[in-house]
Amino acid sequence: MTDRDGTAPGLARLAGLIADETRATCLLALLDGRAWTAGELARHAGVAPSTLSEHLGRLVAGGLLAEERQGRHRYVRLADARIAHLVEDLAGQVAPQAAARRAPTLGASGARSAMARGRTCYDHLAGRLGIALTDALTGRGLLRQDTGFALTDAGLGWFDDVGIRLDRTSRRPLARPCLDWTERRPHLAGVAGAALCRHALDAGWCVRIGSQRAVKVTPEGERALSEALGIDPAALR
């Protein structure tokens, strides 16, 4: 008569996949959108390879991860954008408490502040860079936030002018808000967010720093962003 018959067990199983600190650590790491090897994740999470192997088995069986075997390496990544969205969303709910608790004790502030400046969040840009882009798009009437989160017609034109092709046929929404857990504000995700991120990396507007998901805006990027969206380069530093 109610949801019990079907949804509840599935819901519990899905949540159970995330309800382990080691697996949660993996999922958050994989939010950078890239594929990690099993060994990298094991070292990252601080557990034995054998332990992590079992975790990966569960996550893949549960549909959260996709795997790809190459030689003796097992590469895994988040199965799709929906899963990434899910993890982001859950992590966003956590941030309010965790961030407050974490703030006074931050240690390696260099890497952290680089992350705060700009980073990828699965397949789009986050951090102050992501916010700056979102604000600039909104300020120029290309993106609406007041009545929802959607590109305007002018926004569609802007993407076209810059030379970014948007896949309008995808079932994924063109524009979607993603809560940023350093800035605590939504930034642009969805097809448009992903395309913008890809373009920014392809065109050399920004480059990845080190092996983490932090990104840095290049001098050309500053010029391009200033010209295309009127973003003050100083806001990105």
Add this chain to the structure above:
Amino acid sequence: MTDRDGTAPGLARLAGLIADETRATCLLALLDGRAWTAGELARHAGVAPSTLSEHLGRLVAGGLLAEERQGRHRYVRLADARIAHLVEDLAGQVAPQAAARRAPTLGASGARSAMARGRTCYDHLAGRLGIALTDALTGRGLLRQDTGFALTDAGLGWFDDVGIRLDRTSRRPLARPCLDWTERRPHLAGVAGAALCRHALDAGWCVRIGSQRAVKVTPEGERALSEALGIDPAALR
């Protein structure tokens, strides 16, 4: 250096709260947006009151539920719309498999088909009714889905004309998609969805059936919906 320091334990704890079939059952039941007593939930979930009491303790401590004590009754409800959204989202991910498995075995089809026709989903309308409203709003240019999910200026005017006041100051988005797990399509949630649902109940467009969250469109409702949005009454039956 990564998310491990702070987010991962919180994420695992949050997911852990949902990762139990009994608790999941409660959360799904509470998606109707109303307050349930501990005893009702215990019977609903099929466990001893003592067991459920502990579950409620966890859920409240974890911030997922809000409680209100009235005499010897303990009423609980979802803490806020964000939590409801979270549970909806997770349940939406589950549906693809669970629904397929469930379809051939449905037993009490009366109650289920009533739910499929129309129901509340936390604080907005879902089921075929919710889809019909969303489609009608979209078809009339009041709601855009192609570039995101947002009310248009005409949509703002429509709400005003119908006499539905929208709280523009809330941090909650005006329009937000919520995945319907009987229809598998997004319907209108957010401030506008909640206001529309409240208005529909207040104005007698529809009434709740029984103690579940199913709703039925009244004859006046059919007239009003036909007039205000051009919805064919037959589509709601």
Add this chain to the structure above:
DNA sequence: CCGATGCTTCGGTGCCCGCCGAAGGATGGC
């Protein structure tokens, strides 16, 4: 080929937690 590397499988251990029933407040009705 042979060793090094990456991953998986398999016991074994220990902890966590969901469950119940019994007993103990607390509240409301009579």
Add this chain to the structure above:
DNA sequence: GCCATCCTTCGGCGGGCACCGAAGCATCGG
């Protein structure tokens, strides 16, 4: 005041699962 109802607390039980190390299997490099 007394009993019924609702909820909570407390042992105790049982199952599930996260973890490790050792052994085994594939792959890659010399």
